[in-house]
Amino acid sequence: MNLTPFLSLADFEAAARRTLPHAVYGYVFGGTEDSLSVKANRAVFDRLGFRPRGLTGVANRSQSVNVWGTEYPSPVGIAPMGVTAICRYRCDMDLAVAARSRGLPYVLSGASNVALEDIQENPGGAWYQGYFPGDKQRLERIVQRLLRANVQVLVVTSDTPVAANRENNQRNGFTIPFRPSWRLLLDGMLHPSWSCGVFLKTLRQDGIPRFLNLYEEPGPAITAEPEQGFRGGRDLLTWEHMSWLRDLWPGKLVVKGIMHPGDAEIAVKRGMDAVIVSNHGGRQLDGAMPALAALPGIKAAVPEDFPLMIDGGFRRGTDVLKAVALGARLVFIGRPALYGASVAGAEGAGKVLDILRQEIDRNLALLGCENINELNTDYLDPVQLRSFIGRPL
Ligand SMILES: Cc1cc2nc3c(=O)[nH]c(=O)nc-3n(C[C@H](O)[C@H](O)[C@H](O)COP(=O)(O)O)c2cc1C
Structure with a gap:
């Protein structure tokens, strides 16, 4: 497919809207209840402008960032997304390939449809996101499977104790x-x-898509209710389980869905390796503040070198730069990557990442900042920043 006409992430969204059935597009695009958080996730970027520097010499620009000793060529990764089989044949694989071929992180959702063992065999390197029950015996069995598959980074989602109220899906x-x-x-x-x-194609080649990575063993078809239920026991999960997991899990352990500085402090105390500041793309608690607005408070609550990651509403390189200036090390994108894959598979998702990379590069230069690691709040409009962080600078 000729992707030359795709100039921005919004172009992929428009194309996906045409390509996907209404109900499938609605599943990806939608939020919960009145979509307040989905809208707020985009509007928040307008509340914070830049204060660029000039004549600084920006010929040798770098946007690579270091996380736990690994160098990523761009501060961008693909967020975990479940049930992607309805968007594209073996879609999880396309997303994994797009990220891996660019040296960027990809988080495989626990609700995904391609076996994590297949993804780890080739292209490899996926992080795994768990929707975990508060049941240590089952957790231990899931962890054993992750270890056998050579997963290095385990992300536990904390904002989904119960199913969200996705009225738009029901209506569709x-x-x-x-x-x-x-x-x-x-x-x-x-x-x-x-x-x-x-x-x-999916029915012919693989049969009805299944939840292959939700449990310790390949799970049931997406048309069936599993014995354990989809969300059974998630409302029992607590920080105590996270401490227990910390002892069990030898790799990196990340909590996704942190919005409160107090929770970030607990994450540090309990030995987590990073947190992802996130309101789940506005797909859980409607009215939850945007992750970008939560970032300054969380940054102030954790040690200087503690990796902060973030997602929710990032659609432009400038959005990414604002989060990095406020202290984020990695920014994950959700929907745009899935739109890219829906339109043109790994190539489409890859182009989404490439567009962001180009936008970050160009805008770093325009900001007068040669190295993204030197970006800080000094590059933001001080008047807007003061009201944004809600306390004196
Ligand atoms: C279709 C879809 C499925 C998702 N599934 C999951 C999931 O299985 N696990 C999870 O932790 N987050 C899930 N999310 C949330 C994303 O990981 C991420 O937090 C969010 O999409 C970021 O916002 P953005 O889409 O505006 O970039 C999903 C999001 C979408 C759009």
Whole structure:
């Protein structure tokens, strides 16, 4: 596919909207209840402008960042996303390949549909995100599977103790477990390239997509309710489990969904290696503040060198630069990567990452900052910054 006309991440969103059935696009695009947090995740970037420097000499620009001794060529990764099989045939693999081929992190969702062992065999290097139950025996068995698959980074999502109220999915007739209906069939028929290239191809080659990585063993089809339930026991998960996991898990341990400085402090005390500041892309608690707005408070609560990661609403290189200036080391993108993969597989998701990389490079130069590691709040509008962080500088 010729991707030359795709100039920005928004172009991929528009193309995905045309390509995907209404219900599938709605699943990716949507938030919860009134979508307050989805809207706030974008609006927050308008509240913070730049204060660029000039004549600094920016010929040798670098946007590479170091996390736990690993050098990433760009401060960007792909966030975990579940049930991607409805967007593209073996979509998790495409996302993994796109990130890996660019040396960037990819987080495989626990609710994904390609076996993590296949992804670890080639391209390898995936981080794993768990939707964990508060059940130590099961946790121990899942951890054994991750270790066998040579997973190095375990991300535990903390903001999903119960299912969110995704009214838009219900209105579109889209539920998990997935229930086929005439309405969904018609929706599919109106999108023939998706019906042939995704739906029928997946059924023919692999059968009904399954939750292959949610449990210690490959899980059930997305049309069935598993014995354990999808979310069974998640509301029992506590920091005590995280401390216990810390003792069990030899790799890096990250908590995703941290929004409060107090929780960031606990994460540090309990030996976590990083946190991802996130409101789940506005897909859990509607009305939760944007992650970018939570970042300054969290930055102030953790030691200087503690890696802070963030996601939610990042669509431009300048968005990434604002988060880095406020103290984030890595920025994850969700929907845009999935739109890219929906439109053009690994190539499309890769182009999304490339566009962000180019935008970061160009805007670093325009900011007068040669090395992204030197970016700080001095590059932000001081008046806006003061009200943004809600306390004196
Ligand atoms: C379709 C979709 C599925 C998602 N599934 C998961 C998941 O399985 N686990 C998880 O921790 N977060 C999940 N998320 C949230 C993302 O990891 C991330 O926090 C969010 O998408 C970032 O916001 P953005 O989409 O605006 O970039 C999902 C998001 C989307 C859009």
